[in-house]
Amino acid sequence: xxxxxxxxxxxxxxxxxxxxxxxxxxxxxxxxxxxxxxxxxxxxxxxxxxxxxxxxxxxxxxxxxxxxxxxxxxxxxxxxxxxxxxxxxxxxxxxxxxxxxxxxxxxxxxxxxxxxxxxxxxxxxxxxxxxxxxxxxxxxxxxxxxxxxxxxxxxxxxxxxxxxxxxxxxxxxxxxxxxxxxxxxxxxxxxxxxxxxxxxxxxxxxxxxxxxxxxxxxxxxxxxxxxxxxxxxxxxxxxxxxxxxxxxxxxxxxxxxxxxxxxxxxxxxxxxxxxxxxxxxxxxxxxxxxxxxxxxxxxxxxxxxxxxxxxxxxxxxxxxxxxxxxxxxxxxxxxxxxxxxxxxxxxxxxxxxxxxxxxxxxxxxxxxxxxxxxxxxxxxxxxxxxxxxxxxxxxxxxxxxxxxxxxxxxxxxxxxxxxxxxxxxxxxxxxxxxxxxxxxxxxxxxxxxxxxxxxxxxxxxxxxxxxxxxxxxxxxxxxxxxxxxxxxxxxxxxxxxxxxxxxxxxxxxxxxxxxxxxxxxxxxxxxxxxxxxxxxxxxxxxxxxxxxxxxxxxxxxxxxxxxxxxxxxxxxxxxxxxxxxxxxxxxxxxxxxxxxxxxxxxxxxxxxxxxxxxxxxxxxxxxxxxxxxxxxxxxxxxxxxxxxxxxxxxxxxxxxxxxxxxxxxxxxxxxxxxxxxxxxxxxxxxxxxxxxxxxxxxxxxxxxxxxxxxxxxxxxxxxxxxxxxxxxxxxxxxxxxxxxxxxxxxxxxxxxxxxxxxxxxxxxxxxxxxxxxxxxxxxxxxxxxxxxxxxxxxxxxxxxxxxxxxxxxxxxxxxxxxxxxxxxxxxxxxxxxxxxxxxxxxxxxxxxxxxxxxxxxxxxxxxxxxxxxxxxxxxxxxxxxxxxxxxxxx
Numbered sequence: 001x002x003x004x005x006x007x008x009x010x011x012x013x014x015x016x017x018x019x020x021x022x023x024x025x026x027x028x029x030x031x032x033x034x035x036x037x038x039x040x041x042x043x044x045x046x047x048x049x050x051x052x053x054x055x056x057x058x059x060x061x062x063x064x065x066x067x068x069x070x071x072x073x074x075x076x077x078x079x080x081x082x083x084x085x086x087x088x089x090x091x092x093x094x095x096x097x098x099x100x101x102x103x104x105x106x107x108x109x110x111x112x113x114x115x116x117x118x119x120x121x122x123x124x125x126x127x128x129x130x131x132x133x134x135x136x137x138x139x140x141x142x143x144x145x146x147x148x149x150x151x152x153x154x155x156x157x158x159x160x161x162x163x164x165x166x167x168x169x170x171x172x173x174x175x176x177x178x179x180x181x182x183x184x185x186x187x188x189x190x191x192x193x194x195x196x197x198x199x200x201x202x203x204x205x206x207x208x209x210x211x212x213x214x215x216x217x218x219x220x221x222x223x224x225x226x227x228x229x230x231x232x233x234x235x236x237x238x239x240x241x242x243x244x245x246x247x248x249x250x251x252x253x254x255x256x257x258x259x260x261x262x263x264x265x266x267x268x269x270x271x272x273x274x275x276x277x278x279x280x281x282x283x284x285x286x287x288x289x290x291x292x293x294x295x296x297x298x299x300x301x302x303x304x305x306x307x308x309x310x311x312x313x314x315x316x317x318x319x320x321x322x323x324x325x326x327x328x329x330x331x332x333x334x335x336x337x338x339x340x341x342x343x344x345x346x347x348x349x350x351x352x353x354x355x356x357x358x359x360x361x362x363x364x365x366x367x368x369x370x371x372x373x374x375x376x377x378x379x380x381x382x383x384x385x386x387x388x389x390x391x392x393x394x395x396x397x398x399x400x401x402x403x404x405x406x407x408x409x410x411x412x413x414x415x416x417x418x419x420x421x422x423x424x425x426x427x428x429x430x431x432x433x434x435x436x437x438x439x440x441x442x443x444x445x446x447x448x449x450x451x452x453x454x455x456x457x458x459x460x461x462x463x464x465x466x467x468x469x470x471x472x473x474x475x476x477x478x479x480x481x482x483x484x485x486x487x488x489x490x491x492x493x494x495x496x497x498x499x500x501x502x503x504x505x506x507x508x509x510x511x512x513x514x515x516x517x518x519x520x521x522x523x524x525x526x527x528x529x530x531x532x533x534x535x536x537x538x539x540x541x542x543x544x545x546x547x548x549x550x551x552x553x554x555x556x557x558x559x560x561x562x563x564x565x566x567x568x569x570x571x572x573x574x575x576x577x578x579x580x581x582x583x584x585x586x587x588x589x590x591x592x593x594x595x596x597x598x599x600x601x602x603x604x605x606x607x608x609x610x611x612x613x614x615x616x617x618x619x620x621x622x623x624x625x626x627x628x629x630x631x632x633x634x635x636x637x638x639x640x641x642x643x644x645x646x647x648x649x650x651x652x653x654x655x656x657x658x659x660x661x662x663x664x665x666x667x668x669x670x671x672x673x674x675x676x677x678x679x680x681x682x683x684x685x686x687x688x689x690x691x692x693x694x695x696x697x698x699x700x701x702x703x704x705x706x707x708x709x710x711x712x713x714x715x716x717x718x719x720x721x722x723x724x725x726x727x728x729x730x731x732x733x734x735x736x737x738x739x740x741x742x743x744x745x746x747x748x749x750x751x752x753x754x755x756x757x758x759x760x761x762x763x764x765x766x767x768x769x770x771x772x773x774x775x776x777x778x779x780x781x782x783x784x785x786x787x788x789x790x791x792x793x794x795x796x797x798x799x800x801x802x803x804x805x806x807x808x809x810x811x812x813x814x815x816x817x818x819x820x821x822x823x824x825x826x827x828x829x830x831x832x833x834x835x836x837x838x839x840x841x842x843x844x845x846x847x848x849x850x851x852x853x854x855x856x857x858x859x860x861x862x863x864x865x866x867x868x869x870x871x872x873x874x875x876x877x878x879x880x881x882x883x884x885x886x887x888x889x890x
Contacts, residue, residue, distance in 0.1 A: 045197065047281050119168075186270055309364045312355060315348045325363050335360050370660075373653045377599065377643050382561035382589065390560045390623040391432070391440040392553035393586065395459040397483035398469035400447070403499040406536040407469060408445050411546070428455045428638075428700055430571050430584055430626030431613045441549055442586070442624050444571065447704075453482065454707065455700050458639040460486040462569045462586055465493045465552050467545075472498050472506035472533070476514040484518050493556070495548055496522060496531040502538050560623035565644040566592035570600055571626065573635050573699040575727035581605075581632035585642050592627065592644065593620045597651050601640030602658040604651035605632040635726050638699045688717045688786045690779070691742035693733055694724040695749050701772075702726055705747055708776050717783045729766065734758045743767065743782070745775060789885040796880045797821020797858065804872055805863075812870045813845070813863050816878060823862065823880045824855045831866070832877040842867050 044052045310324045318336070322329040329345050335357050336343050343349055349357075351367060358365045396404045411433050429445040446459040456479075460466060466487040470480055487494050496515065498508045512522050512531065521527025530548045534541045572584040583600060585592070592598075596607045608631035610618045621627040629642075633655075645651045692709065696702040702724050709719040722742050723733065729744060729751035735758075737744050744751075744759070744766040751759065751766060759766055769775045799816040806812055816823075825846040831839040846853055847863040856862040864878060 045194070047284070183270070305362065307363055309366060310358045311366050311368055312351050312358065313368055314351050314370060316351070316354050317346055317348050318343050319345045321349070321354050321357065325358065325361055327361055331361075332357060370657055373650075373657050376650060377645060377654065379565075379567065379643075382564070386561045386563065387559035388562060390558050391442055391625075392464045392549060392556070392558055393442045393444065393462065393624055394549055395444040395446060395463035395466050396469060397446050397456055397459065397466055397487070399471070399474070399477035399479040399483075402469050402471040402474065402477075402480075403536045404469045405445055407497065407499060407534065408443055410536045410539055410542055411443070428459060428572050430586060432624075432626060435546060435550075439550060440624070441546070442626060444586075444626075454703055455638070456483060457486050457489075458569075458571070460490040460492065461639075462571070462588070463490070463492055464556060464558055465495060465549070466490075467549070468494050468496050469499050470496065470511050470515075471500045472508050472511060473500055473503050475507075475511055476518070481518065484520065493552055494520065494529060495545075495552060496520065496529060497545055498531065498533045499536055501533045501540065502535040508533050558624075560589040562589075562591050562622050564590045566590035566596065566598075566621075566642075567644070568592070568642040570636050570638055570640045570642055572638055573632075573726065574697055575635055577728075579630055581635040583629050583632055583636060583642070585627055585629050587621050587623055587625050587627065589623050590644065591620050591622050592629075596644045597646070597648050598629075598642060598644045599651045599654050600632065600642045601636040602655055602662055603632055603634040603636045604648075604655040605629075606648070607631050635699060638703060687715070689720040690717065690782055690786065691720045691722050691737075691740050692779070693722050693729075693737050693742050693744045694747070695729055695733070695745070696726055696747035697749055699726055701747055705745070705772060705775055708772065709779050712776075712780055712783055716788065717786045719779060719783070728752050729755045729759075731755050731758055734762065734764055737764045738762045745769065745779075747772070747775065784887070784889045787888040789887050792884040792886055794882045794884060795821070796827060796882060797823055799823050799856075799862070799864065799878045799880070801872060801874055801876045801878065802861075804874060811865065812872055813865045814872050814876075814878070815861065816864055817861050818856050818858050820858060821880070822855050822857045823864070823878070824882075825853070827880050827882050829864075829866070830879040830881070831869070831872065832879055833873070833875075835877075839866065839869050839871070841869060 041053050041055050044054060046052065306326065308325060310321075312321075318332055319329055322332045325332070333343065333345065336349070336353070339353070339356060341349065341353060355365050355367070396408055398404050408429075408431065412431055428447065431443045431445070433441045433443060435441065444459045444463060446456045460483075466483070468480070468483055468487070470476065484494070496511075498511050500506055501508060512525060515522065515529075516525070520529050522529050522531035524531065530552065532541055532545045532548055534545055566587055567589050568585045568587040570583050571586050574582055576582050581603075585600075592607065592610065594607050594610060598605060598607065607629055609629075610621055611628040611630075612618055612621075613626055618627070645654070694702055694705055694709075696705060706721050706724050709721065712719055722736060722740055726749075728749050729746060731754055733744065734751075734755050736742065737759075744764060746766060746768045748770055750768065756766075758764075767778065769778075797818060798820040799818045801814040801816050803815040804812055805815060823846065825843060827843070829841065829843055830837050844865045844867040845863070846856065848856060848860065853862070866872070
């Protein structure tokens with residue numbers, strides 16, 4: 001509804017409220033409001049030769065007058081829908097049917113002269129173009145200066161209303177005619193402008209050039225003027241309910257001349273064509289901003305170079321190196337190419353090359369290695385004021401069956417030796433003895449068998465002093481000499497304990513004399529080595545032995561710091577059913593507590609429980625205390641370092657590094673060697689190997705058995721240990737033995753039921769042992785059977801060929817005389833001609849006269865023929881001999 005219609009409606013409602021009669025027109029003189037809409041298209045031109053076609057609506061102005069005489073004036077209005085870009089020219093719009101004229105409901109009141117003049121001026125000003133519109137403030141000032149006519153309200157009559165409507169119609173017709181002329185002029189200007197643009201448009205548009213125009217506005221709605229009613233009576237009518245809507249729809253006042261106009265509402269064709277402002281395209285603005293940003297960033301990078309600390313491991317990929325330097329990967333590759341290194345982005349390079357690249361880019365470099373993870377567990381030496389006295393660690397060493405374990409049992413009031421298989425010690429034991437004086441001594445019992453050399457070496461390395469046990473009736477033996485060597489290598493003092501002095505034929509003085517050969521001079525002979533004659537069976541002089549140990553410990557001044565993280569050594573390790581891997585640890589300094597995270601060789605774990613040498617559970621263990629530790633993730637090697645760390649991540653990293661290092665060492669030792677070595681082995685003949693799988697109860701026994709079996713190797717046969725570990729045999733061990741045809745050796749362990757059934761089904765041989773002697777003897781016998789037998793040749797006799805006979809269907813037969821020994825049928829023979837062997841084979845026939853005989857003695861004649869050989873002559877000598885094979889042994 002137009003503002004004019006709203007005004008008439010308000011006036012009609014007011015007249016009805018006053019009870020007056022509504023006036024209306026009929027017939028040809030009836031006033032009507034018409035509205036028609038036409039649709040069309042218009043093309044918009046943009047920069048870089050782009051164009052766009054939009055659809056616009058042509059809305060006809062509502063004409064006030066008779067319905068049959070109303071003039072139709074067109075006002076374009078842009079539509080939101082866009083037409084296809086292929087349309088070259090705007091399509092002519094089809095006029096819509098005019099809207100039905102709305103009859104006047106009631107005759108409004110008669111306006112005063114002032115009100116009528118104001119409405120006419122407002123209507124004329126609204127229809128005037130924006131450029132030709134007079135200044136609003138000047139008009140208002142001139143209007144305010146006019147004197148207000150004092151006229152009484154005239155009565156509402158039909159003639160005055162008709163004259164007013166006729167005057168308004170004439171003004172509207174004049175405005176419509178003027179706008180049509182203006183549209184024709186603008187159309188001609190637009191055609192001329194387009195022709196000029198087509199002629200001046202460049203062939204190739206520069207990307208950085210500002211766009212000539214952003215696009216023509218699609219369409220805008222012409223604001224219809226509404227007669228203003230500023231008097232008090234009009235404001236009272238709008239306040240009744242329609243005032244809010246009328247105020248909201250009133251157009252904003254036009255800006256002054258010279259001010260920047262802000263576009264509002266829809267864009268009309270005239271406004272789009274008359275808009276002389278040229279704007280850049282959004283894409284051009286974005287490109288310029290991006291270039292400026294890149295230029296500023298490059299300048300900032302050149303001005304402010306960030307120097308970084310780059311960590312370089314032993315090997316690193318090019319991409320990782322570029323990331324750590326915050327440089328582009330292509331720049332790093334170019335730097336490598338300048339140095340003569342052709343590398344891709346994912347190719348690893350060594351630390352030296354990476355160091356050169358980092359130096360070229362101007363960054364700081366810090367070299368690291370995988371072994372750096374172990375630096376965190378290196379501890380500084382304790383301050384003297386932080387240490388306290390600790391019990392001495394004593395290792396019992398000596399030859400087998402010299403009474404080492406019996407002596408230790410006598411000191412501990414126990415009977416460990418009675419429970420040993422075969423009466424010999426095959427495990428290393430750790431015990432702590434509490435003396436009546438309140439002092440403590442830690443003892444390590446080592447085996448005396450020759451196979452346990454590594455155990456004795458470990459015992460000597462972790463001990464403070466060594467007690468060398470020598471039997472008075474045996475004297476110095478092979479393992480006694482080995483124990484002396486280990487003690488000297490560990491640089492620990494030695495105390496000699498001459499045992500078995502109660503036996504008949506014991507001679508301690510002979511032992512003292514034999515010790516001189518090994519540079520051990522006892523005190524009785526003027527030396528500094530303590531020597532005590534004891535009897536473990538009778539308990540003789542055991543107190544003197546303890547006193548000598550404490551005296552030597554006092555001289556050594558043994559101290560340790562207990563207020564720190566524990567460190568120690570793995571004495572022995574084993575696998576127990578229900579408890580998993582268990583390690584016997586000798587604490588050297590610090591205090592080990594339940595819950596501590598530790599690293600033991602290539603394994604790590606958390607302490608779940610601590611057991612002392614008597615099997616009692618304890619909460620913590622101090623220096624020089626032997627304890628069993630539960631909570632390992634795997635079974636470590638005997639002799640490995642035991643150390644407590646801060647957290648599980650650190651322990652896991654150290655264990656993984658050590659395991660990787662062990663795998664590399666294993667792969668290096670199991671390699672085939674160089675090509676020359678392979679050809680040498682092929683020339684000499686490959687060795688025969690006996691594959692074995694070893695399982696024992698403790699790690700030390702496994703190590704000893706493996707070392708003993710590997711010593712049986714010679715030039716022809718060897719023992720190949722496929723796998724060695726602790727614990728019972730399982731299914732995987734049986735599968736491995738089946739695939740490699742290996743022998744399974746169990747030392748103090750058995751196979752689980754599943755593995756036993758699988759071995760019985762697959763025919764895999766399992767052998768169980770409890771004494772290490774039997775293991776070595778059986779494997780030695782197996783290797784001896786694999787040796788090639790010795791071939792011995794025994795000479796029997798010689799025969800001289802006197803005559804050669806050629807017999808049909810038989811061939812040549814030699815008539816011989818046995819000149820030495822005898823000749824046997826089936827024996828090996830050689831044909832000698834001028835003392836040169838020309839043939840070696842077997843006899844085909846041996847005859848005396850016409851009969852076949854088994855042998856012919858010296859001095860008798862016989863006939864002999866060779867198997868597949870006929871080149872025999874008079875005077876040749878036939879040598880007869882026998883071959884005997886003799887079995888070999890290691």
